[in-house]
Amino acid sequence: MADLRPILLVEDNPRDLELTLAALAKCQLANDIVVARDGAEALDYLYARNGFAGRDPGNPAVVLLDLKLPKVDGLQVLETVKQDPMQKHIPVVMLTSSREERDVLRSYEVGVNAFVVKPVDFNAFFEAIQDLGMFWAVLNEPPPRGANGL
Amino acid sequence: MTEPTTDTPIDPVALDLDACAREPIRIPGGIQPHGVLLVLAPESLEILQASTNAASQLGAGILAGASAADLLGPGLVGWVRSGEATLLRSLTLGGVEYQVVGHRTDQGTILEFEPTPPEAGETLDTLYPRLQLLADSVVGVENLHALAALAVEEVRAITGFNRVLCYSFDKDWHGTVIAESGDGVLPSYLGLRFPASDIPAQARELYRLNPLRLIPDAAYQPVPVAPAESPLDGRPLDMSFAGLRSVSPVHLEYMRNMGTLASMSISILVEDQLWGLISCHHATPRRVSPQARSACNFATKILALQIGSLERGAHAAARIRLKQRETELVARLSRAKSLQSGLAEHAGLWMDLAGADGAAILVDGAVRQVGNTPTDDQIRMIAEHLHENVPQDVFVTDELSRNLPAARTFGDVASGLVAASISQLHASYVMWFRPEVVRTVSWGGDPNKPATGTAERLHPRTSFDQWKEQVRLRAEPWSRAEVESVEDFRNALVNFVLLRAEERAQLTEELERSNKELEAFSYSVSHDLRAPFRHIVGYAELLRDRESALDDKSRHYLTSIVDSALAAGDLVDDLLSFSQLGRAHLAKTRVDMNKLVEEVRRSVAGEHVDRNVTWEVDRLPPGWGDAALLRQALTNLISNALKYSRGRDPAIITISGEARPGSTVYRVRDNGVGFDMAYVDKLFGVFQRLHRVEDFEGTGIGLALTKRVIDRHGGWIKAEGKLDHGATFTFGLPKHEEQADG
Numbered sequence: 001m002a003d004l005r006p007i008l009l010v011e012d013n014p015r016d017l018e019l020t021l022a023a024l025a026k027c028q029l030a031n032d033i034v035v036a037r038d039g040a041e042a043l044d045y046l047y048a049r050n051g052f053a054g055r056d057p058g059n060p061a062v063v064l065l066d067l068k069l070p071k072v073d074g075l076q077v078l079e080t081v082k083q084d085p086m087q088k089h090i091p092v093v094m095l096t097s098s099r100e101e102r103d104v105l106r107s108y109e110v111g112v113n114a115f116v117v118k119p120v121d122f123n124a125f126f127e128a129i130q131d132l133g134m135f136w137a138v139l140n141e142p143p144p145r146g147a148n149g150l
Numbered sequence: 151m152t153e154p155t156t157d158t159p160i161d162p163v164a165l166d167l168d169a170c171a172r173e174p175i176r177i178p179g180g181i182q183p184h185g186v187l188l189v190l191a192p193e194s195l196e197i198l199q200a201s202t203n204a205a206s207q208l209g210a211g212i213l214a215g216a217s218a219a220d221l222l223g224p225g226l227v228g229w230v231r232s233g234e235a236t237l238l239r240s241l242t243l244g245g246v247e248y249q250v251v252g253h254r255t256d257q258g259t260i261l262e263f264e265p266t267p268p269e270a271g272e273t274l275d276t277l278y279p280r281l282q283l284l285a286d287s288v289v290g291v292e293n294l295h296a297l298a299a300l301a302v303e304e305v306r307a308i309t310g311f312n313r314v315l316c317y318s319f320d321k322d323w324h325g326t327v328i329a330e331s332g333d334g335v336l337p338s339y340l341g342l343r344f345p346a347s348d349i350p351a352q353a354r355e356l357y358r359l360n361p362l363r364l365i366p367d368a369a370y371q372p373v374p375v376a377p378a379e380s381p382l383d384g385r386p387l388d389m390s391f392a393g394l395r396s397v398s399p400v401h402l403e404y405m406r407n408m409g410t411l412a413s414m415s416i417s418i419l420v421e422d423q424l425w426g427l428i429s430c431h432h433a434t435p436r437r438v439s440p441q442a443r444s445a446c447n448f449a450t451k452i453l454a455l456q457i458g459s460l461e462r463g464a465h466a467a468a469r470i471r472l473k474q475r476e477t478e479l480v481a482r483l484s485r486a487k488s489l490q491s492g493l494a495e496h497a498g499l500w501m502d503l504a505g506a507d508g509a510a511i512l513v514d515g516a517v518r519q520v521g522n523t524p525t526d527d528q529i530r531m532i533a534e535h536l537h538e539n540v541p542q543d544v545f546v547t548d549e550l551s552r553n554l555p556a557a558r559t560f561g562d563v564a565s566g567l568v569a570a571s572i573s574q575l576h577a578s579y580v581m582w583f584r585p586e587v588v589r590t591v592s593w594g595g596d597p598n599k600p601a602t603g604t605a606e607r608l609h610p611r612t613s614f615d616q617w618k619e620q621v622r623l624r625a626e627p628w629s630r631a632e633v634e635s636v637e638d639f640r641n642a643l644v645n646f647v648l649l650r651a652e653e654r655a656q657l658t659e660e661l662e663r664s665n666k667e668l669e670a671f672s673y674s675v676s677h678d679l680r681a682p683f684r685h686i687v688g689y690a691e692l693l694r695d696r697e698s699a700l701d702d703k704s705r706h707y708l709t710s711i712v713d714s715a716l717a718a719g720d721l722v723d724d725l726l727s728f729s730q731l732g733r734a735h736l737a738k739t740r741v742d743m744n745k746l747v748e749e750v751r752r753s754v755a756g757e758h759v760d761r762n763v764t765w766e767v768d769r770l771p772p773g774w775g776d777a778a779l780l781r782q783a784l785t786n787l788i789s790n791a792l793k794y795s796r797g798r799d800p801a802i803i804t805i806s807g808e809a810r811p812g813s814t815v816y817r818v819r820d821n822g823v824g825f826d827m828a829y830v831d832k833l834f835g836v837f838q839r840l841h842r843v844e845d846f847e848g849t850g851i852g853l854a855l856t857k858r859v860i861d862r863h864g865g866w867i868k869a870e871g872k873l874d875h876g877a878t879f880t881f882g883l884p885k886h887e888e889q890a891d892g
Binding site: 013015016019022097118119120121122123125126 | 678680681683684685687688689690691692712715716718719720723
């Protein structure tokens with residue numbers, strides 16, 4: 001626990017970003033939160049390149065990944081991560097406003113660890129984020145078989 | 151009595167064709183004795199072949215191998231070496247005037263010498279004014295028989311034959327005598343029919359190529375041509391175009407049986423097809439000079455031209471009339487609801503198109519008919535027969551029973567049939583019918599006995615006495631114009647059908663596109679519309695957390711903001727579910743409805759924690775459907791029951807079900823506020839509410855969603871209620887075929 005790895009939050013919508021950060025702050029997690037505003041930036045962080053060229057080495061504890069993102073969308077980021085032997089163990093939690101079946105299905109096909117539809121109810125959202133934070137960032141265990149969201 | 155058809159044990163037509171095929175009519179190996187034939191090599195003028203009477207008639211040295219240069223003289227030599235195709239010239243040899251006729255073949259140039267008959271006074275000069283007169287007199291004669299009468303009169307005047315007939319052939323090559331001129335020596339054949347077997351196909355083809363034949367004496371002995379084979383190609387001499395060509399012994403026998411010793415026939419060619427014959431007969435041998443023959447040939451051509459123009463005129467007039475009908479009908483069809491109804495509504499036009507007494511259309515086994523037609527089953531039988539046996543787009547017959555023996559039973563309405571196929575794949579047809587027309591045909595002799603066979607050879611029939619036959623199961627034949635009209639109409643119909651199919655395809659495409667758009671739309675609704683509500687709720691909550699010292703009013707405002715945004719979020723979610731339902735795939739299985747109701751009761755338990763609710767739940771039969779969707783439907787119904795019974799103590803919610811044949815039925819009843827049956831139609835509509843939102847919360851989509859779920863399962867749902875006396879919702883689900891009853 002001494003060397004807590006950061007949480008990578010990938011979110012383009014500034015309000016969602018602010019609210020998610022607020023929720024995470026409420027969890028009082030010790031992990032650093034790294035924010036990427038689109039898929040390309042997320043990949044830059046994961047591969048320590050461009051703007052993140054000099055970052056501390058190591059993978060994040062968890063990636064909270066919005067589905068709809070500018071430039072490179074969430075599914076593509078997920079695909080890249082899950083197809084890379086060096087990265088595929090990083091837990092990825094997909095956050096999305098969408099209940100579209102195909103997004104869920106596609107995410108599971110690609111190997112997402114959890115899938116969260118952002119609830120309108122802030123308290124529910126807060127709980128979801130809190131659970132996520134605790135589960136992935138603190139325990140940081142590999143996902144149980146068949147974990148399908150919270 | 152029937153016509154000679156394949157019904158008779160031995161087809162007489164086939165028999166004669168066969169016999170005649172054995173008759174080498176183009177290469178008989180000899181000539182008739184009233185002239186001399188020479189075959190010359192065009193350059194050297196060497197005699198390649200000669201009839202064996204050449205030396206005796208034209209001079210001792212005229213034999214194969216000799217030169218013909220001296221015999222012919224410079225004038226004829228000039229023609230032989232020229233490029234001119236044919237020759238007709240007179241030549242005097244040893245005091246005898248000959249008419250020399252020449253034509254060219256691959257086997258050499260053929261010259262035929264005929265001594266000018268002593269009685270023949272006519273020259274082309276004297277014949278010319280007659281022909282001019284004929285040409286003038288036929289103009290404007292619009293009756294075929296009158297026209298033919300003029301021609302036979304003229305030919306008899308030129309030739310002096312005892313009897314001159316004009317035959318016309320029908321489509322089966324039976325000939326009918328349509329005009330006759332005679333001096334009474336030979337019997338009259340006017341109006342009689344002669345079977346196709348009298349002039350076999352091989353002879354008809356020769357008649358088409360070489361329009362005139364003369365047999366001055368049917369009792370002649372043929373004169374051989376020597377050598378028998380052409381030195382140029384080693385084959386027997388082809389005399390297709392030689393006037394002296396010796397004819398088939400069968401034909402000579404036929405002439406003798408007919409009581410005629412001399413004959414001449416001239417082909418009437420209309421648009422290069424053998425339309426008929428001018429046929430001349432004489433009781434005794436008779437010769438006709440080449441000039442007179444030429445004149446007759448010319449007279450016949452005048453007749454043929456006039457017939458051609460009459461037929462074209464009549465055809466064109468009929469086509470124009472029918473085209474107008476067709477155009478009118480197609481225009482009306484294009485506005486019709488369907489092809490079938492359009493045709494039926496314009497029955498007169500439809501039948502007129504082919505001059506029919508009845509018409510029918512058969513598509514996908516369904517028959518619509520107008521006028522006099524066979525029964526539906528009979529029409530279907532005709533269609534099946536055509537579909538299996540007739541590859542053509544348009545089938546035409548005036549004797550349906552000949553193709554389809556079973557059609558005899560309804561020959562009175564459908565002896566004549568024109569059928570246009572309007573589908574490549576299916577037995578779909580538009581048909582026109584004509585009734586049987588019983589008529590009497592007078593044959594020149596019994597056509598059923600055209601030939602008698604002996605061990606060695608066939609003999610033509612011997613009797614030409616009039617022989618009457620009743621023709622049955624025949625309709626008035628369809629004219630060329632009528633058939634073409636049907637063909638045109640078929641094309642229009644096929645286009646019409648294709649157009650409809652295209653329109654349908656286009657519609658489907660548009661539907662798919664709009665479905666995709668809808669999908670994209672609901673995606674963005676789901677994704678983008680929810681976000682602002684989430685933000686509103688999120689910020690309001692953050693604000694409430696931050697400002698612990700808010701007064702009650704401010705707290706109330708904040709709560710209202712959050713509640714409103716949450717309600718809007720629910721609305722978006724419900725709308726999305728509703729739109730997704732239309733295209734969601736149903737994963738149907740056997741669903742334990744008891745279990746489902748238990749689960750739903752548990753999930754809605756939070757909605758009535760502080761209420762007194764009595765549940766009356768029966769054993770429910772299992773349903774067949776998508777468990778998740780059925781859960782959604784049940785949740786809505788049970789939530790509603792709880793919601794609208796809120797004021798009751800106790801609230802009684804009854805859930806029951808029963809298996810019926812073919813379906814299972816479920817019922818959710820409450821003792822709540824109920825509703826006025828006057829508004830029952832509005833109950834299942836989207837956003838239709840029967841209560842004020844402050845009385846009963848909700849998005850107004852729940853029941854619409856429920857109905858959609860049930861609809862997607864192929865089931866039904868109904869609501870019954872009375873204001874203040876509760877409501878009952880009942881829905882039925884179709885049973886799966888494997889699902890046992892009960």
